[in-house]
Amino acid sequence: MANIYWQQFNGLSDSLFSGVRNSFYKMVGIDIHSKPGAFTVNQKLTKHSDTTITALCRVTIPVSDGSKLWFSYTNGKIWRESGGTYTLVYTLNAVGGGVPEVGAGTTGCLGAKEYNSFIYWATQSRLHRIAVANIGSAASWTSNAIPNWQTFSITDAEFHPMVIQNASLFIGDGNYVSSVGSTAAFTPNALNIVAPTRIKCMAPTDIDLVIGTIIATSVNFCWIIRWDTVQTAWQYSEPVWENGINSFLWDGSVLLAQAGTYGKLYYYDGSRLQDYKRIPGDWSPTKYGEIFPNATGILRGIPIFGFSNGSGNPCEQGIYSIGSYSKDYSKVLSLDYVISEDVVSSISIGAIIVDGQNVYVSWQNGSTFGIDKLDYSAKYGSAYLETLRITPDAVGSVQTARVFANYQSLPAGTTITFSYKENNAASYVDLATVNDTEGKRLYAELTIEARVYQFKAAIAVSTNDAPVFELLGVEFV
Numbered sequence: 001m002a003n004i005y006w007q008q009f010n011g012l013s014d015s016l017f018s019g020v021r022n023s024f025y026k027m028v029g030i031d032i033h034s035k036p037g038a039f040t041v042n043q044k045l046t047k048h049s050d051t052t053i054t055a056l057c058r059v060t061i062p063v064s065d066g067s068k069l070w071f072s073y074t075n076g077k078i079w080r081e082s083g084g085t086y087t088l089v090y091t092l093n094a095v096g097g098g099v100p101e102v103g104a105g106t107t108g109c110l111g112a113k114e115y116n117s118f119i120y121w122a123t124q125s126r127l128h129r130i131a132v133a134n135i136g137s138a139a140s141w142t143s144n145a146i147p148n149w150q151t152f153s154i155t156d157a158e159f160h161p162m163v164i165q166n167a168s169l170f171i172g173d174g175n176y177v178s179s180v181g182s183t184a185a186f187t188p189n190a191l192n193i194v195a196p197t198r199i200k201c202m203a204p205t206d207i208d209l210v211i212g213t214i215i216a217t218s219v220n221f222c223w224i225i226r227w228d229t230v231q232t233a234w235q236y237s238e239p240v241w242e243n244g245i246n247s248f249l250w251d252g253s254v255l256l257a258q259a260g261t262y263g264k265l266y267y268y269d270g271s272r273l274q275d276y277k278r279i280p281g282d283w284s285p286t287k288y289g290e291i292f293p294n295a296t297g298i299l300r301g302i303p304i305f306g307f308s309n310g311s312g313n314p315c316e317q318g319i320y321s322i323g324s325y326s327k328d329y330s331k332v333l334s335l336d337y338v339i340s341e342d343v344v345s346s347i348s349i350g351a352i353i354v355d356g357q358n359v360y361v362s363w364q365n366g367s368t369f370g371i372d373k374l375d376y377s378a379k380y381g382s383a384y385l386e387t388l389r390i391t392p393d394a395v396g397s398v399q400t401a402r403v404f405a406n407y408q409s410l411p412a413g414t415t416i417t418f419s420y421k422e423n424n425a426a427s428y429v430d431l432a433t434v435n436d437t438e439g440k441r442l443y444a445e446l447t448i449e450a451r452v453y454q455f456k457a458a459i460a461v462s463t464n465d466a467p468v469f470e471l472l473g474v475e476f477v
Helices: 138-144
Strands: 004-006 026-028 043-047 057-062 068-072 077-082 085-091 111-115 118-122 126-131 146-151 162-165 168-173 176-180 186-192 198-205 208-214 222-227 236-240 245-250 255-259 264-268 273-278 288-290 296-299 302-311 318-323 332-337 347-355 358-365 368-379 384-386 398-409 415-422 434-436 441-450 453-460 468-476
Touching: 026 332, 043 332, 057 111, 057 358, 068 347, 085 138, 111 162, 111 168, 118 168, 126 138, 146 186, 162 198, 162 208, 168 198, 198 245, 208 245, 208 255, 245 296, 245 302, 255 273, 296 347, 302 358, 318 347, 398 415, 398 453, 415 441, 453 468
Parallel strands: 057 347
Antiparallel strands: 004 468, 026 384, 043 368, 057 068, 068 077, 077 085, 111 118, 118 126, 126 146, 162 168, 168 176, 176 186, 198 208, 208 222, 222 236, 245 255, 255 264, 264 273, 288 302, 296 302, 302 318, 302 347, 318 332, 347 358, 358 368, 384 453, 398 441, 398 468, 415 453, 434 441
16 A cells, blocks of 8 residues: 655645655745755745835846845836835826826836946836936936937837847847947947847856747747847847747756746756756646746756746746756745735736845735745744655545654744545545654644545644654555
8 A cells, every 4th residue: 555755855846736756736835945944934934115106116236335225116116125124215296297207108117237337127119217326315316317218129128138148238228229338338239139029037057148038928939049249130039939038047056947837947958958957837828927027036056036926826936946956956846935914816026136045026916015034033933845646545535544743853932743645535624633743743643535635734834943853654454
């Protein structure tokens, strides 16, 4: 009869029915990387923005003066964070809506970057800038910002990604790559990738620029392009059968790309995208989502990204990681951090900053907006694991089962709570947990005749203390 033991913890399975060995159907808030061969609970995300953030910030900059800028995607507001204090420092108004006003088009920020002692940010039709030395207060922004510094040729209404490469600032604008040089010379059409292809995201690779494109969400075709930033034509282009390349992220040595609206992840081999992983979910034309271009980062050498709901909540939303403790371990996918609202559905993750081991996350939950910071004084309070479907006997039924977790440490006030489903039941049934202190094991038993089982293990923490488990198992009699 099948007994199952998890002594390695290999992230999320591909589905309820199948996954790599030692994977789980659900894994929320679980830390599997800090101590290989064991699992505990991750730190929580706590709301950091003390000022009311009134829009989703899909663009952010960690500035060289130690502050951080957060730009609204839907209006002209810019917030500056310094020392934990958030200040609304600038508002760019629509035409006729007050001074300063945007020259044309919408006011939402579609891309930004610090370059050569200036902050550059883009709206639909205009490129704006301000010297880093002048960003300290709202009054200084009012006096020194230069709105409408340059005008784009294509005026893309959704995307103006920015990347610094080869000592120049490159900006996507529809089918054009624009550039700003070290002498502040603006070139609106440094490269033409030919309409209707549009630039959605960009990343530096070696001495080149990799460009992720989209035609439209209704067109399942786009290109990935590699350009040396010098020639008037690109060097490589390969077709991608997805409705857009949404974002790039590094796994330390390989450039990854998230493309399409059904959670597909690829790696870039230097000229084309190759199959990598898929975020497990229930995908359909009414259930989809994506990773926004700036919702990525690297924490302790492991790529992290924020997945946002498009429609229908196809999977849990929050901050995922995809990596390993070192090269000696498999790269696995897990949902590590949940926003401070403690919800994993119907949310958007706009942008991520990783500052050392600090993580900042902008989010939207309905009509509420905020910026969270990883809280090293508190563990996440709702972490849990769910197993795949377990069929101990393919033709018969089993009456007795024991689920258990061997612990290395169990701080006061912490525990693990087990529950189960049988024969495809809709909801879990709680079990009574017993602590075998001599064997350092928490376990629960049930006696029921069933063909199919599924188990859930929810971990209770105490402020910044959490148990450390070295083995999880299910035994059947």
